[in-house]
Amino acid sequence: MKTINIQFDERSYPIYIGEGLISDYELIGQHLPHKKIAIITNDLVADIYLAPLINSLSPHKDVISIILPDGEKYKNTDSLNSIYSQLLKNKADRNTTLIALGGGVIGDITGFAAATYMRGINFIQMPTTLLSQVDSSVGGKTGINHPQGKNMIGAFYQPQCVITDVNVLKTLPSRELSAGLAEVIKYGLIRDIKFFEWLETNIQSLIEMNPEHLSEAILRSCQNKADVVEADEFESGIRAILNLGHTFGHAIEVAQGYGNWLHGEAVGVGMIMAAKLSQAMGWLSEADIERIISLIKHAGLPTVPPNISVDKYIELMMLDKKTKDGKINLVLQKSMGEAVLSDSYDPSKLRQILEQSAH
Amino acid sequence: MKTINIQFDERSYPIYIGEGLISDYELIGQHLPHKKIAIITNDLVADIYLAPLINSLSPHKDVISIILPDGEKYKNTDSLNSIYSQLLKNKADRNTTLIALGGGVIGDITGFAAATYMRGINFIQMPTTLLSQVDSSVGGKTGINHPQGKNMIGAFYQPQCVITDVNVLKTLPSRELSAGLAEVIKYGLIRDIKFFEWLETNIQSLIEMNPEHLSEAILRSCQNKADVVEADEFESGIRAILNLGHTFGHAIEVAQGYGNWLHGEAVGVGMIMAAKLSQAMGWLSEADIERIISLIKHAGLPTVPPNISVDKYIELMMLDKKTKDGKINLVLQKSMGEAVLSDSYDPSKLRQILEQSAH
Structure with missing residues (x-):
């Protein structure tokens, strides 16, 4: 098992990464000082992993489970109110600990329920997708969607610990594993060229779900994210580099209809587009571009964007929160392993790259 | 104008107390660094104070207002969602500041909306009742009710500042002014005998709404609360003394039906009952009891509890969060100006005092 400690100004918490951890009482x-536990999960995850978790806890604790329907569309106030009601019905008090057993949706909504039930109770993250293992474990973002926008309601709230069991990835569809790898590759590109090189060597082994290599990839991703977030807990500055590929990617997700392209797939293609614009700035070479495309391809991800018109791209990219005075701020690569937020690119170069994409 | 600074570990904010402050741009x-402002208020307060506030802000800022129906029963998820929707419809972003213009309900729900909109935005408290001026300005408690319990959903979240305009009390019903005075008297009883003596001298002037004396009473109440809360921000220990009279008081409120006895009225009578039990402990004299009853009476508050059976009292008091292993923990007075949380009282003495009350 590997452990890293995430340090914020007042508090710190560990991320544990290893095999078989959800049954490791x-x-x-160690992170359950009190008797009452409420596991929050979704129906798909519950079918496979709820019984083993309950079996490991129930000899020692009073455990209830709250099962939500699976899917982003249930990350809403109705699900949140259902959690509150079931907690109250079961007399959950301030000493109750919530356990989020699931992917990003379950992690976000459980964290927000923990942040707001009786003004804040303890919670533990048990992420069950690669994306949530590398992305949601660090940063303290919790929340739900509103009909008028994603993640509009939420809070910054840190878990007591994160329990990352790489064995659960065995039941993850390979397409979702690849989507998670897009975010893993991102950490190499934005700030860790050594990690990028390690990924080039080990990508096949990751696709084949070698638990040692998966643990290493998750650890180094979390450590990189932690380094960025610790320097910028409330998102005022450099945290923006975590959005490499995301402005392009969000436009693709929205244009194609949410869910048709997975988030990681859209981010993967978006990172290629950002790399091409970085090349146009003179920051990356043709060889760099080829390396990036090759790694993304070997991760089982698409490398060619869907057919979207340039005007549609621009319209959707303008909606990004980083847009200022009508100019889209983009995360670009200053070099391999170094990202920068920039609005100093040539807009005609951006259009040119988007046009190539609109094949 | 008087100012006190409330200091928490990372942040501090000022409470300003004076006349005409809601029009003092x-x-x-000084606490509005950005352009966008959303005032949240209720229909009753809006009729009198919304126009002056908007007039002072609108030459400098983009101001929208969100008006909720008046009353505790609207401190719920529907009102909260209505706030979120109106903020989103008006394109409120992370740089928007919310202003809570109203009593405790508006302050609590606005603070919670600020804590959770886009993971936290700035807000300013402008309390318009004496109770909220002395009680909600300090401590960072925000939240809403759930059908299964009051204040079950919420967060600890501090405002940028509190603007306490004593002139708004001129339109407050005298019964509500008296109810606020119960909480003021509480601060004297729990930790500030000099303040208690000052209240004995000036109670008539407070009832007549002398602005200088009101400002002084609010300042000293806030300072006392701040001293307690700063030592115990997350409610683990001595903050309990702020609940003097409240365990009795809540039982009265519930037994009589919420709203029939105002919170402050029930707390006033509850403080007398706590004083009598403290006398039974040998901690207060008969003369002390008479002083307490006299001050509460002169504040325009009832001094005789409603007719409730002893068993009903005990049943309702057992619901208190401070109850442990079937024994009701009560805040009692060790002496005049000194409170203590205790379960070492004689239960038969408690029943005796409750019986006297069940006249």
Whole structure:
């Protein structure tokens, strides 16, 4: 098992990464000072992993489970109110700990329920997708969607610990594993060329779900994210580099209809587009571009964007929160392993890259 | 104008107390670094104070207002969602500041909206009742009710500043002014005998709404609350003394039906009952009891509890969060100006005092 400690100004918490951790009461129990536990999960995850988790906890604790329907569309106030009601019905008090057993949706909504139930109770993250293992474990973002926008309601709230069991990835569809790898590759590109090189060597082994290599990839991704977030807990500055590929990617997700392109797939293609614009700035070479495309391809991800008109791209990219005075701020690569937020690119070069994409 | 600074570990904010402050843009503007402002208020307060506030802000800022129906029963998820929707419809972003213009309900729900909109935006408290001026300005408690319990959903979240305009009390019903005075008297009883003596001298002037004396009473109440809360921001220990009279008081409120006895009225009678039990402990004298009853009476508050059976009292008091292993923990008075949380009282003495009350 590997452990890293995430340090924020007042508090710190560990991320544990290893095999079979969701059944490891000796580990989990250390972060459960009180008797009452409520597991929050979705129906798909519950079918496979709820029983083993309950079995490991129930000899020691009073455990209830709250099962939501699976899917982003249930990350809403109705699900949140259902959590509150079931907690109250079961007399959950301030000493109750919530456990989020699931992917990003379950992690976000459970974290927000923990942040707001009786003005804040403890919670533990048990992420069950690669994306949530590398992305949602660090940063303290919790929340739900509003009909008028994603993640509009939420809070910054840190878990007691994150229990990342790489064995659960065995039941993850390969397409979702690849989507998670897009975010892993991102950390190499934005600030860790050594990690990028390590990924080039080990990408096949990751696709084949070698648990040692998966643990290493998750650890280094979390560590990189932690380094960025610790320097910028409330998102005022450099945290923006975590959005490499995301402005392009969000436009693709929206244009194609949410869910048709997975988030990681859209980000993967978006990183290629950002790399091409970085090349136009003179910051990356043709060889760099080829390396990036090759790694993304070997991760099982698409490398060619869907057919979207340039005007549609621009319209959707303008909606990004980083847009200022009508100019789209983009995360670009200053070099391999170094990202920068920039609005100093040539807009005609951006259009040219988008046009190539609109094949 | 008087100012006190409330200090928490990372942040501090000022409470300003004086006359005519809601129209004082020079003061308010210091805490509005950005252009967008959303005032949240209720229909009753809006009729009188919304126009002056908008008039002082609108030459400098983009101001929208969100008006909720008046009343505790609207402190719920529907009102909260209505706030979110109106903020989104008006394109409120992370640089928007919310202003809570109203009593405790408006302050609590606005603070919670600020804590959770886009993971946290700035807000300013402008309390318009004496109770909220002394009680909600300090401590960072925000939240809403759930059908299964009051204040079950919420967060600890501090405002940028509190603007307490004593002139708004001129339109407050005298019964509500008296109810606010119960909480003021509480601060004297729990930790500030000098303040208690000052209240004995000036109670008539407070009832007549002398602005100088009101400002002084609010300042000293806030300072006392701040001293307690700063030592115990997350409610683990001594903050409990702020609940003097409240365990009795809540039982009265519930037994009589919420709203029939005002919170402050029930707390006033509850403080007398707590004093009598403290006398049974040998901690207060008969003369002390008479002083307490006299001050509460002169504040325009009832001094005789409603007719409730002893068993009903005990049943309702057992619901208190401070109850442990079937024993009701009560805040009692060790002496005049000194409170203590205790479960070492004689239960038969408690029943005796409740019986006297069940006249």
